[in-house]
Amino acid sequence: MAELVFFTGTMDSGKSTLALQMDYNHRAGGRRGLLFTSRDRSGEAVISSRLGLRTPAIEVAAATSFWDEVVRRRTHAAEVDYLICDEAQFYTAAQVEELARVVDELEVDVYAFGIGTDFRARLFEGSRRLVELADRIETLQVPTLCWCGRRATHNARTVDGRLVLTGEQVVVADIAGRGPAPADGADQGTVGYETLCRRHYMAGRTASDANLLGEAEQLLPFGD
Numbered sequence: 001m002a003e004l005v006f007f008t009g010t011m012d013s014g015k016s017t018l019a020l021q022m023d024y025n026h027r028a029g030g031r032r033g034l035l036f037t038s039r040d041r042s043g044e045a046v047i048s049s050r051l052g053l054r055t056p057a058i059e060v061a062a063a064t065s066f067w068d069e070v071v072r073r074r075t076h077a078a079e080v081d082y083l084i085c086d087e088a089q090f091y092t093a094a095q096v097e098e099l100a101r102v103v104d105e106l107e108v109d110v111y112a113f114g115i116g117t118d119f120r121a122r123l124f125e126g127s128r129r130l131v132e133l134a135d136r137i138e139t140l141q142v143p144t145l146c147w148c149g150r151r152a153t154h155n156a157r158t159v160d161g162r163l164v165l166t167g168e169q170v171v172v173a174d175i176a177g178r179g180p181a182p183a184d185g186a187d188q189g190t191v192g193y194e195t196l197c198r199r200h201y202m203a204g205r206t207a208s209d210a211n212l213l214g215e216a217e218q219l220l221p222f223g224d
């Protein structure tokens with residue numbers, strides 16, 4: 001029986017790596033699949049892992065129909081056994097519903113990968129629908145860590161290292177300090193992301209706040 005599985009974790013938790021490993025193993029087992037992504041950080045239609053792997057993928061746009069993509073290939077006698085769907089947080093609820101239909105009516109396995117929540121700790125539309133519809137939800141095994149050493153559970157957006165809570169929901173960028181700053185953040189400071197534990201996310205304390213405080217404490221005029 002085909003299934004819809006949602007693999008989720010914070011940014012940088014290994015989702016794209018796992019997506020490419022799943023594809024590799026299924027392909028090696030003689031199955032045929034299609035790879036999809038949406039707004040990959042590289043700016044290209046690829047699934048890219050920070051471990052250096054990258055594989056071309058079909059870019060998911062607002063008009064993309066997963067049903068049509070599978071049916072068109074099957075009409076031309078091409079088998080499709082599974083779909084790998086990266087950056088699934090960016091898919092619409094209707095697209096996720098279509099993925100569920102592809103599983104149930106076409107018997108195609110769908111493996112979806114994405115972050116759950118945005119920089120305001122609100123579920124993305126695609127992730128919400130996946131949580132609601134998936135047969136299984138798997139949390140990535142290797143935890144990312146907050147600067148304090150606790151497991152990171154939240155994706156904070158930073159501008160010049162400071163946590164921000166205003167802005168567009170979608171701003172494609174990397175963990176702060178990795179990769180080029182996105183063009184739309186160029187004139188307002190450098191936009192990046194940082195994974196934090198809930199305690200430090202709620203307190204709005206990023207690694208650079210902690211460093212600044214550390215430096216400030218070292219400069220305190222003890223003895224005065």
Ligand SMILES: Nc1ncnc2c1ncn2[C@@H]1O[C@H](COP(=O)(O)OP(=O)(O)O)[C@@H](O)[C@H]1O
Nearest residue numbers: 010011012013014015016017018048049050051
């Ligand atoms: N140089 C490295 N050596 C070992 N592991 C690395 C290295 N660079 C990245 N990684 C691993 O890759 C993970 C990020 O993988 P990636 O698939 O890009 O994440 P995601 O898609 O969830 O954002 C990191 O959490 C880390 O475990």
Ligand SMILES: Cc1cn([C@H]2C[C@H](O)[C@@H](COP(=O)(O)O)O2)c(=O)[nH]c1=O
Nearest residue numbers: 011012115118119155169170171172173
């Ligand atoms: C939290 C958050 C993230 N994004 C973007 C930033 C990255 O381009 C992707 C996540 O990529 P990853 O492979 O999981 O590292 O999502 C965003 O647009 N808005 C947000 O709030």
